Amino acid sequence: MEVSDQPSEHQFLKQKHIQYVIEQDSHKSYEYWLSEHLRMNGLYWGVTALATMDVLEANLPRGKVEEYVMSCWDSASGAFGAFPKHDGHILSTLSALQILLIYDVAMPTLDSEKRSQLTQFIVGLQQDDGSFQGDRFGEIDTRFSYTALSSLSILGELTPEIADPAIAFIMQCQNFDGSFGLVPGSESHAAQVFTCIGSLAICDLLHLLKDDTKLSNWLSERQVLPSGGFNGRPEKLPDVCYSWWVLSSLAIFGKKHWVDLPMLEKFILACQDGSDGGISDRPDNQTDIYHTCFGIAGLSLIDHRRYGFKEIDPVYCMPSETTQHFTKWKRVS
Numbered sequence: 237m238e239v240s241d242q243p244s245e246h247q248f249l250k251q252k253h254i255q256y257v258i259e260q261d262s263h264k265s266y267e268y269w270l271s272e273h274l275r276m277n278g279l280y281w282g283v284t285a286l287a288t289m290d291v292l293e294a295n296l297p298r299g300k301v302e303e304y305v306m307s308c309w310d311s312a313s314g315a316f317g318a319f320p321k322h323d324g325h326i327l328s329t330l331s332a333l334q335i336l337l338i339y340d341v342a343m344p345t346l347d348s349e350k351r352s353q354l355t356q357f358i359v360g361l362q363q364d365d366g367s368f369q370g371d372r373f374g375e376i377d378t379r380f381s382y383t384a385l386s387s388l389s390i391l392g393e394l395t396p397e398i399a400d401p402a403i404a405f406i407m408q409c410q411n412f413d414g415s416f417g418l419v420p421g422s423e424s425h426a427a428q429v430f431t432c433i434g435s436l437a438i439c440d441l442l443h444l445l446k447d448d449t450k451l452s453n454w455l456s457e458r459q460v461l462p463s464g465g466f467n468g469r470p471e472k473l474p475d476v477c478y479s480w481w482v483l484s485s486l487a488i489f490g491k492k493h494w495v496d497l498p499m500l501e502k503f504i505l506a507c508q509d510g511s512d513g514g515i516s517d518r519p520d521n522q523t524d525i526y527h528t529c530f531g532i533a534g535l536s537l538i539d540h541r542r543y544g545f546k547e548i549d550p551v552y553c554m555p556s557e558t559t560q561h562f563t564k565w566k567r568v569s
Contacts, residue, residue: 246505248535248543250289252513253528257282258295260525276308276318280331281529287338287555288536290546298339305332306345313372314353325371326361329354330383333390338558342390355393358384366401367419377418378409382431385438386552394565399439406432407444414450426458426468427481437488437551440567448489456494458482464499465518475517476507476527479534480553487537487550497538504531 260282283301286292308328310317315324316332333354336342346354361369361384368380381402388394408420409432415424416432429451436442445451458466458478465474466482479500486492506519507527514523515531536548546555 246502248505249508249510249513250291252509252511253515253532254286254289254291254295254513256509256513256523256528257285257525274318276305276316276328276331276335278525279304280334281525283335283338284554285525285529285532287558288532288540288545288548290544292338298341301335301339302341302345305335308332309350313357314350315357323371324357326358326368326380326383326387327370329357330387330390333387334552334554337390337561338554340558340561342561351391351393355388355391358387358393359398362398362402366403366405368402378406378416378428378431378435379418381406382435382438385435389438389565390562392562394439396567399441399565399567403436403439403441403444406435413454414448415454423469424454426455426466426478426485429455429485430481433485433488434551438565440565442488448491452486452489452491452494455482455486456491459495459500461496461499463503464496464501465503466495466500473518474503476504476515476534477517477530479504480530480537483534483537484550484553492537501535501538504534507531 260278279301283292283296286295305316307320308317308322310322310324313324316329317324318328333342336345361380363369363376367376368384369376370380385394385399385402388398409416409418409422409428411417411424413424416428417423417425418428436444458468460467460474463474465476466478467474468478468481483492483500486494504515507516509516509523515528516523517527533548533553535543536545537550540547546557548554549556549559552559
């Protein structure tokens, strides 16, 4: 069934979403200036949404985007900040690398000196227990482990000396229910599952799970009926962003069919703003670029062909054709 043939209330509002994304920077509200620390992430979310819909360069020209990304280079840390003159951080660094890679300018733009500085910055964030800080201030989170490993993978600088202790730390974050938390002993959370499973996949160590059945069952139980959406933890409301965090993890295991995909699709489409475009966390709530990105990414995982989308890589959260631009790390026995 083509998207145009769906019932009107279940149509994907592509043109409205395109306009919503490209107009993000024109909304200079009070909230806009409070979110400087998320600006590079926000640009990545918008770029990924457009790239997944296969409408990127007609709407966000690469020259302008590349100029902004490079304006956020923090020479003091040798990494990317979220906004010009911000300190470098691992989260904004990965977003910058992803943006440059999606536009196919990562390698030409980043000379050998910057690549070396980036590598030193990331490796310098790893702690004795294998975990990663987000920056020099010391917060530890499995998000940062994934972000560091993904960044090093993109740069071609991932080594067993970095990967092995990183994965040892991640495996300490697995709980009795098969799921993962942000540090050892923390509550299981679907977003942390993605960061941990994604890290294992990047490091070619998924086999360490031995049996993913318990975890896949836990992920499948995140579907909240009758809405069809996923939640991040038991007894919580469904949220569009988990269309990515949960379904990508199941996709890595080859188990997307363990959930009701038509119901999930219906939930995502119900969260669209029919007037102004964009996707919200739940129906009739305020839209934002974060949920717009991961709603579209979720639809790509469900059925990219029917929507005319590009296939998305469930490990790297970029179009699969983009992740073919670099050599993914394979462990040598």
